[in-house]
Amino acid sequence: MRIVGFAEGVQGDHAGLVAVPMILSCTAARGHNIVLVLAGRPIPGGQDFVVHDCDRALARKEGLGTFGIVTCKARTRWAWSPSMLWRFSRLVRESDFVTLHSLYSFPVLAGYLLARFHRKPYALWPHGVLAPIQRRIGAAKKYVYNKLFADRILRNAAVLFYSAQGEREETDSLGLCTPSVIVPDGFNPTQFAKLPERGRFRRRFLNGYAGPLVLFLARLHAKKGVDVLIRAMQPVIAERPDARLAIVGPPDPVSFNKQVQRWIEESGIESQTVVPGAAGPEMRLEAFSDADVYVLPSYAENFGFSVFEAMACGLPVIVSDTLNYAAEIVQTGAGLAVPRTPEQFSAAILSLLDRSDIRSEMGSRGRLLASKYSLEETATKVETALQSVLQRRPFPPELAPMRATGTRV
Numbered sequence: 125m126r127i128v129g130f131a132e133g134v135q136g137d138h139a140g141l142v143a144v145p146m147i148l149s150c151t152a153a154r155g156h157n158i159v160l161v162l163a164g165r166p167i168p169g170g171q172d173f174v175v176h177d178c179d180r181a182l183a184r185k186e187g188l189g190t191f192g193i194v195t196c197k198a199r200t201r202w203a204w205s206p207s208m209l210w211r212f213s214r215l216v217r218e219s220d221f222v223t224l225h226s227l228y229s230f231p232v233l234a235g236y237l238l239a240r241f242h243r244k245p246y247a248l249w250p251h252g253v254l255a256p257i258q259r260r261i262g263a264a265k266k267y268v269y270n271k272l273f274a275d276r277i278l279r280n281a282a283v284l285f286y287s288a289q290g291e292r293e294e295t296d297s298l299g300l301c302t303p304s305v306i307v308p309d310g311f312n313p314t315q316f317a318k319l320p321e322r323g324r325f326r327r328r329f330l331n332g333y334a335g336p337l338v339l340f341l342a343r344l345h346a347k348k349g350v351d352v353l354i355r356a357m358q359p360v361i362a363e364r365p366d367a368r369l370a371i372v373g374p375p376d377p378v379s380f381n382k383q384v385q386r387w388i389e390e391s392g393i394e395s396q397t398v399v400p401g402a403a404g405p406e407m408r409l410e411a412f413s414d415a416d417v418y419v420l421p422s423y424a425e426n427f428g429f430s431v432f433e434a435m436a437c438g439l440p441v442i443v444s445d446t447l448n449y450a451a452e453i454v455q456t457g458a459g460l461a462v463p464r465t466p467e468q469f470s471a472a473i474l475s476l477l478d479r480s481d482i483r484s485e486m487g488s489r490g491r492l493l494a495s496k497y498s499l500e501e502t503a504t505k506v507e508t509a510l511q512s513v514l515q516r517r518p519f520p521p522e523l524a525p526m527r528a529t530g531t532r533v
Contacts, residue, residue, distance in 0.1 A: 125510060126157045126182075128216050130235030131225035132203040133164025133195060141251055143309045143429070144225050145170030145193060150310075150503035153187025160191070161212055163198035163205035163231040178215050198230070208234040213242075221510050222246035224281075227253050227274055228266065236277045245282035245513050252287075252426035254295045257347055278302060282513045285506075287427045288448030289524065294424075305509050305523035309427040310502030313495050316409065316436035325370070325410040329398045335366035336477045339415035339439075341408065342422070342430045344375040344384055349421030349444065349464060354387045354397075356421070356469035361396050364477060369393065372411050374402035412437035416483060417476050421464055422447060432497055435459070435490030440483045442472045458490035 131144050145160060145167055152158040159181040166174050173193040175181050181192025194212075198205040208231065216222060222239040224232045224246055232248075239246040252258060259266065266274070278284070284304040286292040292304055326332055338357065342348050350371060357369050375381035381399070388397050403411060412418070418434035419442045425431070426448060434441050441459035443450050450461035460476070462468040476483055505523060512519045519525035 125220045125507075125514070126218065127151070127159075127221045127223060127510070128212065128219045128235070129158065129160040129223040129225060130208070130231040131160065131162055131167075132229040132231050133162035133167055133198065141225050142167055142169055143251070143427070144249075145173055146312070146499055147309065147502055147506065148223070149173060149186055149191045150499040151506045152189040152191035154503055154507055155188035156507070157182055157190045158186075159215060160193045161208065161231065161235070162193055162195045163203035163208065163229070163234075164195065166193060166195060178212070203229045203231055205230055205234070209237065213238055216244060217242045219244060220514060224248045224277070226251050227277065228269060232277065233273055236273070236280075240280070246280075247283045247285055247510065247513075248277065248281040249285045250291070250295075250426075252291065252424065254298065255291070255424045255426070256294060257423055283509055283519075285509070290448035291426045303519070303525060305505075305519055305525050307502060307505040307509065307523065308497050309429070310497050310499040311429055311432055311436075311494075312499055313432075313436045313497075315405075316412070316433055316494075319413040319437055320406070320410050322413050325407070325414040328410075329370065329400050330368060333368060335368060336364060336417075337415045338367060338369045338473060338477075339372065339411055339418050339434075340370065340420065341372040341403065341411055341418070341434070342420060344371070344373050344380050346380070347423045349423060350384055351387050352421040352464055352466055352469060353419055354384075354391050354393070355466035356419075356473065357393055357397070358391045358466075359470045360473050360477075361393055363474060365396075367396065367477060369397045370411060370415070371397065371399045372401075372403050372407075408433070409437070412439060415439055417442060417473060418459075419469065419473065420444070420447075421469055423464065424448075432494045435487075436494040438487035438491055440476055440486035441490065442469065442476070452493065453490075456489050456493045457486060458493045459486055 129148050131141050148158050148160050170193055175192040181194055182190050184190055184192040196205045216238040222235050222244050224235045281302050284302050286306050287309045340353055361367050388394055418439045421444050435458055443461050444464045445461040453459045454461050460472045462472050
């Protein structure tokens with residue numbers, strides 16, 4: 125298949141859709157020719173795929189196929205880049221399939237218009253933007269945009285890709301009748317198979333402190349529940365004064381870092397907390413290696429990369445019971461899932477800090493669970509879904525196909 129993807133890149137303090145280059149490159153490696161068009165700077169993790177133009181993208185070898193990223197200059201958070209409409213028209217015309225990533229961005233609109241003009245089927249990955257908490261952000265603007273474009277983009281898609289059953293269920297109130305499948309975003313577990321020597325992160329940020337370390341590693345964003353964790357650590361530290369908290373990740377937006385610092389000061393745990401900022405690949409591994417428990421009190425996650433990374437590193441995890449895959453984490457014994465309250469999280473953290481044997485058992489089970497969600501498995505499912513559309517055959521049961529009305533496809 126020849127596939128063209130459209131997505132927003134890095135715009136200001138917006139990091140873009142980190143999963144997209146990995147999903148499409150692994151799909152290409154199965155023998156397909158894929159070009160990802162980005163409006164904005166390259167997405168972190170995708171820089172090595174960037175080429176100058178479409179011809180070079182189609183010639184760049186990736187496994188059994190080809191894959192390349194072509195970037196366009198863009199303005200505003202909407203990633204306004206009108207040159208896409210004429211620059212990539214021929215590419216879409218000669219393609220078999222178009223993939224659109226997210227919804228409220230100009231690249232998605234451009235890809236939709238080109239797909240409709242050239243009568244090409246297209247798939248849409250919402251990437252969590254249809255979750256209730258996301259729909260409330262800029263609701264008035266989104267209402268207008270929905271009436272003008274978004275409703276039609278959703279309605280005319282050949283298939284919607286959700287990363288979890290929970291993400292699909294969050295759209296029930298929208299009354300979508302577009303066929304949908306569930307394909308987890310996936311990640312590369314082998315990157316976490318060998319961890320650095322324990323102690324490096326502690327030496328850099330905790331003066332080599334050897335006591336219990338609770339780790340938060342994700343974007344510092346309002347939905348991630350950093351405030352819940354900080355308040356939860358207050359009674360934890362009161363009972364276990366030797367406990368420490370590391371809050372690792374880039375603030376989103378940048379100004380959010382000041383809010384995090386205020387929460388820490390108000391809770392009185394400044395001397396027991398470090399906030400190192402964004403972490404590159406090496407620092408991520410060092411943080412996972414040195415932590416005793418990973419905690420994410422997020423409101424919602426359509427996949428939750430850092431959770432799976434922590435499990436791949438053998439860390440027990442504590443997550444909100446509202447997250448997708450929370451039930452599976454509990455069922456497999458890889459961690460705990462609790463309501464999003466400081467009291468519940470503090471109790472869960474203390475229960476694990478006091479039991480090294482349970483942490484070790486959860487860590488082993490977490491590695492097994494994480495290994496099931498490889499990018500190779502994701503690519504196989506993406507390929508199967510797109511081929512099902514092109515060949516006009518039903519989606520196979522392993523993709524959990526369903527229409528929003530509750531009927532199987």
